[in-house]
Amino acid sequence: MSVVEIAPLGGCGEIGKNMTVVRQGGDMLVVDAGLSFPSAEMHGVELVIPDISYLRENAQMLRGIVLTHAHEDHIGALAYCLQHLNVPVYGSELTLAIAKRKITEDSRFDELDLRPFKSGDRIEIGSFEIEPVFVTHSIPDAHAIAIRTGVGIILFTGDFKFDFSPIDGRLSDLARLGELGNEGVTVLLCDSTNIEDPGWCPSERSVQTGFEKIFREAEGRILITCFGSNIHRVQQAFDCAHKFGRKVAIAGRSMDRNTSTAVSVGKLRIPGQTLIRLEDAKSWRNDEVVILTTGTQGEPLSALSLMSRSEYPRLQIEEGDTVVYSAKPIPGNEAAIWQTVNRLVRQGANVIYGSAHSIHVSGHGYQEEIKMMVSLTKPQYIAPVHGEPRHQFRFKKIAEQMGYQEDNLIIMENGDHLIVTQDEAYFSEPVPCGRVLVDTSGTPGVSDDLLRDRGNLASSGIVFINVAIDSDAGKLIGKPEVLSRGLHVLDGELSALTEHLQTELAKLDHADLRDTSSLQQEIGELARAFLKQQSNRRPMVVATVTDV
């Protein structure tokens, strides 16, 4: 009897770090290897990647990693995975080009086994056969992935919308999705990001109207900020600039990297001689210049953030500049974005943002597109993924309206272990999963304990205490030394703490004073209790004992 196991290691119950394992007999396949961005309380953490210990335990079974498209939440953990897993990576031409550039810039790899695919290819990977199916999204060359198994087709939609007037003229392969539905889709793992939005997601092309209005009215330079990976948006910015006789310069590493990669594989066409170097922008009049830049999310080191603080040496904001926010805030980034906007306004820029201006559309389908995906593929089971619990449950309600029974709707969390046979689908024991935090060192492994310490330091500060003893004689030498950083010190508090420690330590006997490690612990506890009792604060306390 055929059995297929599906286990998400990321991307279920959250939007980010997408990664799912599919197993059949002795063969395992991973779909996507993405990262997510840290929340505000993760001090110093730059990115979050899935814990891949389950893959490392089963490395001998792993046959490959299949990528749906080149967004960070689908490829951002690839370098980390390939450091531990020696497997081929499958993806479309643009996906692999962006992934390769990113991996080789950030880490050292002697050899990467990258295997490009095209929509409609059928590729044998172990006992699986995979077939990519082209779908429209906010990056070109995105695909749904059909995996043929002994229990039928397991279909990952990847991120998709059904854009019927796409910028590159390439339509989603609806016919093929329908054929797969007729052949027999057993499980559909479907993007649920925009399930709360009724109707249809507007076409990427609708942004053109918003851009043209701005281009007609702007008298100075136009700065457009969008995700560097949003190649369709970048294309529209170039086309619009060309139409209005402006030149385009690029500011920001990821914008530069993504556009040049897209040009190299023919997914971005630069019209005429539109592209100029940022350094040369000064030789053009202000109303002849467009700057494409990163920093839509208020990232502190992005080009736009630096410009807003007058810390970007290559370009300064001027009175009369128009700044176009062609993106939507990712929840959690709002404060940083508004700070950047306010600084830009203060410098005299006209900042254009918000849905009223038609300058941004989502890359994810709304309710009707999701229903269309379900209708075409007619899956036996639906598992909403790429969504938080609220999205997954909303999806379930909508699928019920479409006639699906509760038993055929599967809400998965990361680590869930779904078993699918010809007759049924059920959960088995969960697999190991979790998150791995990466800070500026670039080396993964910032632990939760470390995060807790950073949180405490940030909110309450730190107290250092050094006590000198003569362990042979079993007595204290002088007074304890007390220093603090980041602690709101009340009048006389530190000297009171010193006195208190001295009094309490004097009560210890000879043997207590010889055991330096328990003495350090004792000092820490005394100090913490004292500060809590005095003023209800809990700074981190670091106590050291010097034996002289």
Ligand SMILES: [Zn+2]
């Ligand atoms: Zn995406």
Ligand SMILES: [Zn+2]
């Ligand atoms: Zn995504």
